[in-house]
Amino acid sequence: MLPSRDEWQRVLIERHGEQLQExxxxxAVAVCGLxxxxxxxxVSLARVGIGRLILIDFDKVDITNLHRQQYKxxxxxxxxxxxxxxxxxxxxxxxxxxxxxxxxKKDNMYDLLNNADIICEAxxxxxxxxxxxxxxxxxxxxxxxxxxxxxxxxxxxxxxKTRKVTPHFMICGDESSDISDGMGLMSxxxxxxxxHQAHAVIRIIAxxxxx
Amino acid sequence: MVKVNGELxxxxxxxxxxxxETSSFDIRRIVIERNEEIVxxxxxxxxxxxxxxxxxxxxxxxxx
Numbered sequence: 001m002l003p004s005r006d007e008w009q010r011v012l013i014e015r016h017g018e019q020l021q022e023x024x025x026x027x028a029v030a031v032c033g034l035x036x037x038x039x040x041x042x043v044s045l046a047r048v049g050i051g052r053l054i055l056i057d058f059d060k061v062d063i064t065n066l067h068r069q070q071y072k073x074x075x076x077x078x079x080x081x082x083x084x085x086x087x088x089x090x091x092x093x094x095x096x097x098x099x100x101x102x103x104x105k106k107d108n109m110y111d112l113l114n115n116a117d118i119i120c121e122a123x124x125x126x127x128x129x130x131x132x133x134x135x136x137x138x139x140x141x142x143x144x145x146x147x148x149x150x151x152x153x154x155x156x157x158x159x160x161k162t163r164k165v166t167p168h169f170m171i172c173g174d175e176s177s178d179i180s181d182g183m184g185l186m187s188x189x190x191x192x193x194x195x196h197q198a199h200a201v202i203r204i205i206a207x208x209x210x211x
Numbered sequence: 212m213v214k215v216n217g218e219l220x221x222x223x224x225x226x227x228x229x230x231x232e233t234s235s236f237d238i239r240r241i242v243i244e245r246n247e248e249i250v251x252x253x254x255x256x257x258x259x260x261x262x263x264x265x266x267x268x269x270x271x272x273x274x275x
Contacts, residue, residue: 123275127271134251148275151275169242179274
């Protein structure tokens, strides 16, 4: 039987402390791109008890995604937003999820992201990562942005880091290993980067400023 | 002199856009930090690099 909402919240408070859990429960976090980074970020944040997740992607689940992304074989062909929302509802049934099945561009970015406190960039292409950072800091400079850059290949896990570029902009990854160099993406290393991003979100919500 | 990613370069007086044209940075893949703020791309033509400035140009790599 599904535990009640109150019981769920009580357990989170027991684990995280009342003050922190209250902050986590009030937070709204957007995840831009629901691939290897985004789907893993969303699972981490759902488990920790974030209040609201805004999930944005235009893509469908493909067989080539399953080696690193949080989808199931039976979900091939589904919209990633729908598939991930379904998976998250099994993990964290009282999480509020908002999905947008669109490609993020300069002209829809403000409407999609303005209600989020913190934004995770989880795109594939470097040009899209740059476009998102540019748009956010031009239109919504008070937001926090956590980007992922450099997690391809078989490099050491220890090279994945979180770096503070400005007080509102962190980059997670090794900042060098590029998927276009043909080195592939390992689920473990992508998860490491996603975990850095999710952890940066939690630390910002907790009021930590040292990165 | 202007510090660009830790390296002193004689590019004061140039706009960010002028400097970037002489560099190998791909404008579509970067963000630029100056004084703890991100400079929007729309301002690259207007921001003139001053002697003593320190900027960081972040180049994204693909994969996610």
